[in-house]
Amino acid sequence: MLSIRLYFLQRLSALIMAPLVILHLGVMIYAIQGGLSSEEILGRTQGSLFWAVVYGLFVASVSVHGAIGLRSIAYEWGRIRGFSLSLLSWGFCLLTFFLGGRAVYAVVFA
Amino acid sequence: MGDRSNSIRVKVSRGDDRGRHFDEFDVPALESQTVLDVVTWIQRNADPSLSYRFACRVGMCGSCAMTVNGKPRWTCRTHVSKVLQGDTLTIEPLRNLPVVKDLATDMSEFFDKWTSAESRFVPTKTREDAIEIVQPATKERIEADAAIECINCGVCYASCDAVELNPDYLGPAALNRAWTLQNDVRDGGKNSRLRAVTGEGGCQNCHSQQGCVQHCPNTLNPTRSIAGLKRLATRAVFKREL
Numbered sequence: 600m601l602s603i604r605l606y607f608l609q610r611l612s613a614l615i616m617a618p619l620v621i622l623h624l625g626v627m628i629y630a631i632q633g634g635l636s637s638e639e640i641l642g643r644t645q646g647s648l649f650w651a652v653v654y655g656l657f658v659a660s661v662s663v664h665g666a667i668g669l670r671s672i673a674y675e676w677g678r679i680r681g682f683s684l685s686l687l688s689w690g691f692c693l694l695t696f697f698l699g700g701r702a703v704y705a706v707v708f709a
Numbered sequence: 710m711g712d713r714s715n716s717i718r719v720k721v722s723r724g725d726d727r728g729r730h731f732d733e734f735d736v737p738a739l740e741s742q743t744v745l746d747v748v749t750w751i752q753r754n755a756d757p758s759l760s761y762r763f764a765c766r767v768g769m770c771g772s773c774a775m776t777v778n779g780k781p782r783w784t785c786r787t788h789v790s791k792v793l794q795g796d797t798l799t800i801e802p803l804r805n806l807p808v809v810k811d812l813a814t815d816m817s818e819f820f821d822k823w824t825s826a827e828s829r830f831v832p833t834k835t836r837e838d839a840i841e842i843v844q845p846a847t848k849e850r851i852e853a854d855a856a857i858e859c860i861n862c863g864v865c866y867a868s869c870d871a872v873e874l875n876p877d878y879l880g881p882a883a884l885n886r887a888w889t890l891q892n893d894v895r896d897g898g899k900n901s902r903l904r905a906v907t908g909e910g911g912c913q914n915c916h917s918q919q920g921c922v923q924h925c926p927n928t929l930n931p932t933r934s935i936a937g938l939k940r941l942a943t944r945a946v947f948k949r950e951l
Contacts, residue, residue, distance in 0.1 A: 600877065600909070600914070601913050601914055602909075602913075603907040603908075603911060603913050604946065604951075605913075606913035606939075606942075607942075607946045610943065674875065675871075675874035675875055676874065
């Protein structure tokens with residue numbers, strides 16, 4: 600169900616996410632002091648390679664991490680096995696990556 | 710020492726996996742009485758058809774583990790006074806194992822997984838070689854010693870939710886034993902064993918809930934041993950050895 604490579608990938612993605620979450624929360628708390636409009640946010644993120652990399656990496660890690668976690672829950676609690684289990688994990692991974700990727704594209708490039 | 714001049718209400722699980730029910734018995738309460746004493750009293754005085762397993766009666770063999778008031782325990786080392794809820798004692802077979810009859814479980818799968826984890830010593834020397842000196846103060850030996858006192862009673866296996874939810878999972882006892890061997894400088898089976906404990910039902914399936922640590926009568930910490938195996942596995946994945 601959970602191969603050692605998937606286990607490794609889940610730990611690796613957690614390792615990547617941890618500092619990014621701290622960065623996200625830190626910047627958010629710092630930036631909203633004194634108020635911040637959507638225009639101001641977009642003004643800082645549009646065309647920024649830094650934020651594209653930060654949130655792009657975060658979205659990729661979340662889609663991998665979440666899908667592996669969901670795979671364990673579906674196997675252990677949902678009794679889902681075989682092809683259905685892989686379909687669910689891959690489906691969730693791709694869906695999260697697509698939705699997150701769309702959001703990153705919107706705030707950085709659109 | 711003597712009778713407390715009252716009795717204990719004991720609910721005992723009867724039957725097997727095809728059908729189980731509780732029978733109730735009134736057992737005389739005595740000083741320093743263990744749960745195994747209670748079960749033995751029932752079999753000898755109330756119902757000779759009651760099946761259960763025990764051997765040493767002193768916490769050495771690991772045969773008499775049962776579920777007492779919902780928790781897995783060695784019945785020979787559990788005093789009734791410590792676990793009595795009101796005047797009632799509920800005794801069931803160990804969880805996560807098939808029931809042969811009444812309080813006796815089939816431990817085959819537990820020991821099969823022990824074998825699957827390659828939890829046996831692989832010698833590297835012959836009788837012609839000198840005896841290897843194992844230094845007790847080395848990091849490896851300290852790790853092995855901390856986990857070595859397992860007597861295969863199955864209490865950790867019965868307390869593990871990962872075993873309950875994932876039938877392939879090797880379980881705390883087999884993995885704990887594997888960890889002691891991975892730290893044994895004399896052992897020659899480390900690479901093969903690491904592959905065995907990182908396979909389909911391997912150490913990565915442990916959720917670190919520590920039910921095994923909570924209930925181990927020998928106060929071992931299988932979760933720590935499993936975490937050690939996870940570290941070895943992670944290093945091996947980095948080095949592309951797995």
